[in-house]
Amino acid sequence: MKLTPLAPPPYKIKAVEPIYCPSREERLRSIAAAGYNTFLLPSNEVYLDLLTDSGTGAMSDYQWAGLMEGDEAYAGSVNFAHLEEAVHDIMGYRCVVPTHQGRGAEHILSKLLIKPGHYIPGNMYFTTTRLHQELAGGMFVDVIIDEAYQAQNEHPFKGNVDLEKLAYLVQSVGKEKIPYVNLQACVNMAGGQPFSMENLCTLREFCSRHEIKIILDATRVVENAHFIKTREKGYQNRSILSLMREICSLTDGCTMSAKKDALVNIGGFLALRDAELYEEAKALVVIYEGLHTYGGLAGRDLEAMARGLYEATTDDAIVAHRVQQVHYLGERLSQFDVPLVRPFGGHAIFIDAKRFLAHLAQDQFPAEALAAEIYTESGVRTMERGIVSAGRDPKTGDHYYPALELVRLTLPRRVYTQEHLDYTAEHIEHLFKRRDLIKGLRMIYEPKYLRFFQARFEPLT
Numbered sequence: 001m002k003l004t005p006l007a008p009p010p011y012k013i014k015a016v017e018p019i020y021c022p023s024r025e026e027r028l029r030s031i032a033a034a035g036y037n038t039f040l041l042p043s044n045e046v047y048l049d050l051l052t053d054s055g056t057g058a059m060s061d062y063q064w065a066g067l068m069e070g071d072e073a074y075a076g077s078v079n080f081a082h083l084e085e086a087v088h089d090i091m092g093y094r095c096v097v098p099t100h101q102g103r104g105a106e107h108i109l110s111k112l113l114i115k116p117g118h119y120i121p122g123n124m125y126f127t128t129t130r131l132h133q134e135l136a137g138g139m140f141v142d143v144i145i146d147e148a149y150q151a152q153n154e155h156p157f158k159g160n161v162d163l164e165k166l167a168y169l170v171q172s173v174g175k176e177k178i179p180y181v182n183l184q185a186c187v188n189m190a191g192g193q194p195f196s197m198e199n200l201c202t203l204r205e206f207c208s209r210h211e212i213k214i215i216l217d218a219t220r221v222v223e224n225a226h227f228i229k230t231r232e233k234g235y236q237n238r239s240i241l242s243l244m245r246e247i248c249s250l251t252d253g254c255t256m257s258a259k260k261d262a263l264v265n266i267g268g269f270l271a272l273r274d275a276e277l278y279e280e281a282k283a284l285v286v287i288y289e290g291l292h293t294y295g296g297l298a299g300r301d302l303e304a305m306a307r308g309l310y311e312a313t314t315d316d317a318i319v320a321h322r323v324q325q326v327h328y329l330g331e332r333l334s335q336f337d338v339p340l341v342r343p344f345g346g347h348a349i350f351i352d353a354k355r356f357l358a359h360l361a362q363d364q365f366p367a368e369a370l371a372a373e374i375y376t377e378s379g380v381r382t383m384e385r386g387i388v389s390a391g392r393d394p395k396t397g398d399h400y401y402p403a404l405e406l407v408r409l410t411l412p413r414r415v416y417t418q419e420h421l422d423y424t425a426e427h428i429e430h431l432f433k434r435r436d437l438i439k440g441l442r443m444i445y446e447p448k449y450l451r452f453f454q455a456r457f458e459p460l461t
């Protein structure tokens, strides 16, 4: 595969944070002490941290300056007004409820719209989203296209909704039992895969006909807009801002984890069009998050979020460079024939651990073992997204055996340079050459819920 040269980033470095690469002996000790689970590594024992892109990005000097302009009034902070204005201007929603992060918005939305016995169709599940739907008495129904489950399928919009699956659900349970479709931008669990504008327009037409709302999970909507611009015919000359407005105009509201595309370390919001629903949302936010003008955040956080939203959507080069970095890492690894999920998505590269470690059975935890080996080899921290993350079937007690057994290399925004990406790719190449020597793991401690965070392992002998 030919390597596309990475264009220079649209920013320069003003403050630096020193990092240190532990020696091989230190790394061996650290990973053993962490029970071979990268979530349990202390961050000061990590060299490059590709665990997640959530809240790990670098803010601009303009955002940092905004922190000093935080209006920490309990009620009516001017920074809230700035956020409202930004969301209205960029996304077109008039009603904004700030929350401490994305799941706070999901909590309020679920309480607001879901009644016991409801079904919530969505383009693949996301952990916190599905849990809040279930806690409100609803049931998630996956209506993503089948291609999303095929690691090698090159479909450019694997995040698309399958309208036939949706129509079948409406027919079987009735539209009264479907409060909204939850439409995720750049579907995380599928590898950061976008939906197309064409698919969204068809979905809008269908939902309007059946009087079903569309709620956008806008967490990665800027990256989704970038893929529409670069992959969908007829959108090449459009700005990210105009695409943002068009996407949002086809939906009835959104939940947002601002820790991703809005370029902040903490924050989120729920946005709505319907003024009556907004009144109800304000009544709920005050119980669970804080008054409706701060929602569990400081005034300075609201300001950084308003500025981050503008920055991410008015300088198209920011998201373009971010996605190019991800693709550069993917192309570097492909040059060494490391098996990856295709096509590359917006926020991360996913290694196919089933093919990387073909000699291991899935219940020997290949992706967990590979993430541990990558750390030992390089000091780079990655994350398992396979059998450990999938958990157990509550009925049989056996593991779920997911089709995709992956290791995720997630790039924080504006944090690492091309040299860091080269370092990562070269070390994974070394590992790939001696992959036959990598051993599986045995689980020696298993928490009851969300086991991937805290499970402990030891190497099989």
Ligand SMILES: *Cc1c(COP(=O)(O)O)cnc(C)c1O
Pocket (backbone or CB within 6 Å): 054, 101, 102, 103, 104, 126, 128, 129, 184, 188, 217, 219, 220, 256, 257, 258, 259, 260, 268
């Ligand atoms: C991160 C994320 C969330 C949850 O947001 P938090 O800020 O982590 O609570 C919801 N949906 C998607 C798609 C996400 O990536």
